[in-house]
Amino acid sequence: MTIECDQLADLLPEFFDGSLSEDQSDAALDHLANCNTCRLTVDELEGVRNLASEHGRLELPSDAKQRIRRSVGLD
Amino acid sequence: MHQQHESRLEPGWLFDTFVDGVYTLAYRIVRDRNYAEDVVQETFIKVIGSIGTYRGEGPIAAWIYRIAYRESITVTRRRIEEPLDPTEAMVRADRATKSVEDEVLCGELAGLLDEAIGALSEPVRAAFVLRDIEGLSTAEVASALNVSASAVKMRLARARESLRVQLEEYLT
Numbered sequence: 001m002t003i004e005c006d007q008l009a010d011l012l013p014e015f016f017d018g019s020l021s022e023d024q025s026d027a028a029l030d031h032l033a034n035c036n037t038c039r040l041t042v043d044e045l046e047g048v049r050n051l052a053s054e055h056g057r058l059e060l061p062s063d064a065k066q067r068i069r070r071s072v073g074l075d
Numbered sequence: 076m077h078q079q080h081e082s083r084l085e086p087g088w089l090f091d092t093f094v095d096g097v098y099t100l101a102y103r104i105v106r107d108r109n110y111a112e113d114v115v116q117e118t119f120i121k122v123i124g125s126i127g128t129y130r131g132e133g134p135i136a137a138w139i140y141r142i143a144y145r146e147s148i149t150v151t152r153r154r155i156e157e158p159l160d161p162t163e164a165m166v167r168a169d170r171a172t173k174s175v176e177d178e179v180l181c182g183e184l185a186g187l188l189d190e191a192i193g194a195l196s197e198p199v200r201a202a203f204v205l206r207d208i209e210g211l212s213t214a215e216v217a218s219a220l221n222v223s224a225s226a227v228k229m230r231l232a233r234a235r236e237s238l239r240v241q242l243e244e245y246l247t
Binding site for chain 2: 043059
């Protein structure tokens, strides 16, 4: 099974979820091994996901946390 | 197992476990610290008040984020339809100035990420926040946003591609 760039693009959500079938996964990896453009794109998309997980989460300031805990009846 | 299930529904545990995640989703949707805090408060009032009706029919995270997302949408619409009266606006502006977004969005990269996420459409942003920031599964995101898994995948693809283009120089 061989795939083209646009077919790989369609598979990317499942590729990142790790939910491709074995055949699809093999075809995706085979395509990436031979296509610099797609490999760069996938690396950058992986970078987006890493950036989001490392810098995207916010922490509610502790004063607000205490105030809201009290207001919802937890303290 | 039963004991573990019981402890997972304990209000204090739910608050401590999900408060930052709910705040993250709320802030990313309403784009204002004070309003995001309002969303957190309303969300946990509802979560704690209706925990008895949660029957374990789906992941607890999806249930909580579904409430938080609805609250975020409600607050966003209210902001548009009912602007604050001047006194309340001043009080909130003062609070915001004292602790500004800098406190939560430390660093240039986080600021750029914040801008890029803020530029996404609201449904796309919500899917991205829940999947790629909060780490929910695609199925959980679909449940939280009440859309199909394929709709979540489409939104995620759009979000990731938009951020890839906007943040390209920081990704390699």
